[in-house]
Amino acid sequence: MQSCGLNIYNIMRRLLIIIAMLCVYAGSIQAGTKVDRPKLVVGLMVDQMRWDYLYYYYSDYEEGGLKRLLAEGFSCENTMIPYIPTITAIGHTSVYTGSTPALHGICGNDFFIDGKAVYCCGDSTVRSVGSNSKKGQMSPRNMIATTIGDELKIATNWKSKVIGVALKDRAAILPAGHSADAAYWWDTTVGHYITSTYYMDKLPKWVEEFNKENHTAPNFDIRDTDQGVTMTFKMAEAVLDNEHLGQRGETDMLAVSVSSTDIIGHRVGTRGPENKSVYLQLDRDIAKFLKKLDDQVGKGNYLLFLTADHGAAHNYNYLNEHKIPGGGLESWKHVKTLNQHLSEKHPGAGDLILGSHSLRYYLNYENIEKAGLDPQKVKQEAIAWLKKDRRFLQVIDFEQAATAPLPKTIRERICNGYHYGRSGDIYAIARSQYTDTEDSPTYKGTTHGNWNPYDSHIPAVFFGWHVKHGSTSRPTYMIDIAPTVCELLHTEMPSSCIGNAIEDIVE
Numbered sequence: 001m002q003s004c005g006l007n008i009y010n011i012m013r014r015l016l017i018i019i020a021m022l023c024v025y026a027g028s029i030q031a032g033t034k035v036d037r038p039k040l041v042v043g044l045m046v047d048q049m050r051w052d053y054l055y056y057y058y059s060d061y062e063e064g065g066l067k068r069l070l071a072e073g074f075s076c077e078n079t080m081i082p083y084i085p086t087i088t089a090i091g092h093t094s095v096y097t098g099s100t101p102a103l104h105g106i107c108g109n110d111f112f113i114d115g116k117a118v119y120c121c122g123d124s125t126v127r128s129v130g131s132n133s134k135k136g137q138m139s140p141r142n143m144i145a146t147t148i149g150d151e152l153k154i155a156t157n158w159k160s161k162v163i164g165v166a167l168k169d170r171a172a173i174l175p176a177g178h179s180a181d182a183a184y185w186w187d188t189t190v191g192h193y194i195t196s197t198y199y200m201d202k203l204p205k206w207v208e209e210f211n212k213e214n215h216t217a218p219n220f221d222i223r224d225t226d227q228g229v230t231m232t233f234k235m236a237e238a239v240l241d242n243e244h245l246g247q248r249g250e251t252d253m254l255a256v257s258v259s260s261t262d263i264i265g266h267r268v269g270t271r272g273p274e275n276k277s278v279y280l281q282l283d284r285d286i287a288k289f290l291k292k293l294d295d296q297v298g299k300g301n302y303l304l305f306l307t308a309d310h311g312a313a314h315n316y317n318y319l320n321e322h323k324i325p326g327g328g329l330e331s332w333k334h335v336k337t338l339n340q341h342l343s344e345k346h347p348g349a350g351d352l353i354l355g356s357h358s359l360r361y362y363l364n365y366e367n368i369e370k371a372g373l374d375p376q377k378v379k380q381e382a383i384a385w386l387k388k389d390r391r392f393l394q395v396i397d398f399e400q401a402a403t404a405p406l407p408k409t410i411r412e413r414i415c416n417g418y419h420y421g422r423s424g425d426i427y428a429i430a431r432s433q434y435t436d437t438e439d440s441p442t443y444k445g446t447t448h449g450n451w452n453p454y455d456s457h458i459p460a461v462f463f464g465w466h467v468k469h470g471s472t473s474r475p476t477y478m479i480d481i482a483p484t485v486c487e488l489l490h491t492e493m494p495s496s497c498i499g500n501a502i503e504d505i506v507e
Contacts, residue, residue, distance in 0.1 A: 035490050038465035040246030040302040041152070041253040042293065043175060043485075045095065046282065047088060047168070047262035048448065049308035050270065051079070051457045057279050064287035069306060073463030074505040075471040081310065081456040082477045083416035084427070085358035085449040089120040089170045090417075091309025091478070092257065096147040096175045098482030098497030100416035104145035106174065107422040108357050114421050115354060115365060118142065121173050123198065128187070130194030130203045130211070135187040138169045139198035140178050145496035147177030148482050148489075149253045154179075155491040156250055161243055164255040165236050167223045171257035171309075181243075184235060186223060191216035193235060206242035210235065224267065226281040228260030233285040237292050246297040251489065257309075258282060269315035269446045303465040303488060305481060308458040312446045313435045326433030328443060329391055331359055341385050342378065346371060352378050358449045359436055360398075360424035361386070379425055392428045401427070413451050468507035476502055 054066060054075070061067045069075075081091065083100040085108065093099075093106040101107045106120050121138040128136025149162035164176030164183035172183040180199065184207065187194040192211035195203065203211075214234060222228045236256045239245060245252040261278055268274040286306075293302050316326030338361070339351045346352065349371035354362040361382060368375050379397060386395040396404045401414040406429070414427060430436070430450055437447045448455045460481060466488055479499030486493045487501040 037251040037489050038246075038301055038303040039251060040293070040297050041148070041251065041485065041489065042302060042304040043096065043148070043253070043255045044286075044304060044306045045092060045171065045175065045255075045257040046306065046308050046459075047171065047257060047259050048265045048310060048312050049261060049459060050311040050454065051077070051308075051459050053279055054459050054461075057276060057283075060276070060280055061283045062287050064290060065283035066286060067283075068287070068290060069304075069461050069463050072469055073304075073461050074467050074469065076460040076462075076476040076480075076502060076505075077471055077473045079307070079458055079460035079476045079478060079480075080453075081458060082413055082479060084410075084413045084451050085360070085417060086310035086451075086455040087358055087449055088168070088262065088309050089174060092171050093143055093145075093174045094478055095307055095309070095481050096149070096177065096255070097143075097145040097494045098148075098479045098486075098499040099145050099494065100479065100498070101419050101423060102416050103419075103496040103498065104143055105419055105422060106143050107417070107419050108360075109170065111357055111422055112354060112362050112424070113142075115362075117355070121170050123196070126196045126198045128194055129196055129200060130192065130207070131187045131190040133187055133189045135169065135185075135189060136194045136196040138173055138185075138196050140173050140176070140180075141198075143174060143178070146494045147175065148485050148491075148494060149175075149255065150177040150179050151486060151491045151494055152251060152253055152489060155489070159250045161245055161248070161250075161252040162255070163239050163243060163245070163253070164257075165232065165239060166257035167228055167232055167259040168257065171259055172255070175255035175257065184239075186228075186231075188221050188223070189218055191218050191220060191222075204242070206238065210238050221263075223259055224263045225260065226278050228263075229258055229278060229281045229285055232256065232258050232260075233289050236289065240292065240296060246293075246302060265312050266445050266447060269318060269444055270312055271314070271318060300465060303467065303485065304463045305485065306459060306461045306463070307478070307481060310448045311453075311455045311457055312448045313433060313450070313452070313454045315444060315446050316433055316435065317441060317443055319433055324433065325431075326435070327391065328437040328439030329359075329430060329434055330439050331356055331428070331436050334386065334389075335361070338382060338385055342381060345381060346373060346378075349373060353382065357424070359428045359430060361426040361428070362424040363426075383426055386426065386428055389428075391431055391434045393431055394429045396427055396429070398423060398425055398427055410451050413456075462502075462505045466507055467505050470504070472502075472504045474504075 123139040164172040166172035167186040169185040172185040192215040350367040354364040
């Protein structure tokens with residue numbers, strides 16, 4: 001009996017050993033077949049950052065900021081925006097969808113949808129969270145494509161966290177995507193970060209505490225200061241700390257956009273002490289942020305890309321001083337005078353031009369129909385009138401853009417920017433260095449929106465996980481960023497992506 005008991009004991013012991021070995025083996029199989037992804041993806045967009053800002057202020061940058069990204073990362077030196085107009089909301093959307101307005105539907109900061117004026121993120125069905133103002137009535141619902149973050153969440157069965165941070169609402173919301181866990185933006189009326197009920201019903205406790213410690217006086221616009229850059233990175237670091245991004249066993253994503261560079265640039269132009277100051281502050285804050293990522297997520301464990309939503313034109317008065325032609329267009333005045341011209345041709349019809357955005361003119365189809373007019377005839381009359389302004393190189397019917405007598409590159413960009421029912425009916429192509437701003441000898445600012453390299457040539461620098469050091473001057477495009485990131489993550493590309501992965505960057 002004793003011998004029998006020992007035999008049973010030995011048999012059970014061997015079975016337990018075998019089971020344990022099988023468990024270890026199964027675990028090793030699972031570990032070996034787990035998809036290789038970084039712990040964290042960070043998208044860093046700098047609003048209005050011309051490509052040449054990487055080098056114009058280079059000698060003044062710190063070693064650990066933009067210089068580090070160039071010294072250790074991979075820079076695509078010839079990255080262009082492949083659509084018109086080059087506008088903030090479109091740029092943020094296009095980077096993260098790998099697509100253009102023709103497909104993702106975000107056609108400007110403001111535009112019309114079937115004759116109704118809309119703000120790109122405006123959503124009256126939601127309310128503000130964190131304030132009682134209307135600044136939180138925002139969502140990504142006007143965007144009709146998925147983003148990098150959306151595809152990452154799908155690939156991980158919704159286990160990944162995706163969060164957007166910016167001072168501008170559109171710069172936080174559109175990059176984060178439809179399924180984001182949160183997007184936070186600054187409400188100047190209360191002087192702190194807010195969100196909307198699209199994401200949550202109440203701010204997390206940590207955001208409330210952050211706001212108490214980092215608020216400004218109501219109606220003080222921190223966005224128009226260097227402090228706005230630092231505040232953006234402080235909030236990004238708070239997200240890392242409190243949401244434990246990159247430390248949960250799943251790949252997370254943080255979409256950060258720096259808005260102050262754009263707002264300051266619009267006010268003072270592309271040169272001068274204010275512009276230099278904000279870029280040196282950006283450099284210092286990037287250096288601090290990279291160190292935070294190294295310490296918290298681990299060097300080499302995160303994938304980061306830096307890019308911009310658009311560039312900017314040099315101030316035309318600054319150029320004129322050096323004999324380079326340029327000027328302001330003041331296209332908003334065209335709508336009133338164009339309507340007056342058309343009313344003389346069609347008395348009693350009312351305004352036949354609904355409005356304009358970024359040199360795109362929208363027909364008022366409701367009034368045209370009521371007056372029994374032919375929309376095509378009205379369109380041609382408007383085009384003929386606009387062509388009299390010699391500051392325009394060409395004025396075209398959007399629907400005829402593919403065959404317009406223009407260089408191929410410009411034709412393609414116009415087509416990529418045209419979304420039926422949202423982009424208008426007529427597009428005016430400005431002469432080089434003529435910007436849609438006030439026309440004044442005392443004007444000091446800048447703007448953007450055109451096809452020209454100063455508006456469409458942007459930085460695209462990849463850094464960190466599986467990215468080799470180097471650069472390429474071969475043509476790449478803003479819409480190539482999303483498929484490149486998705487390839488590295490082994491996820492599907494966003495639903496309307498038409499870009500191509502940049503193969504050169506992988507080590």
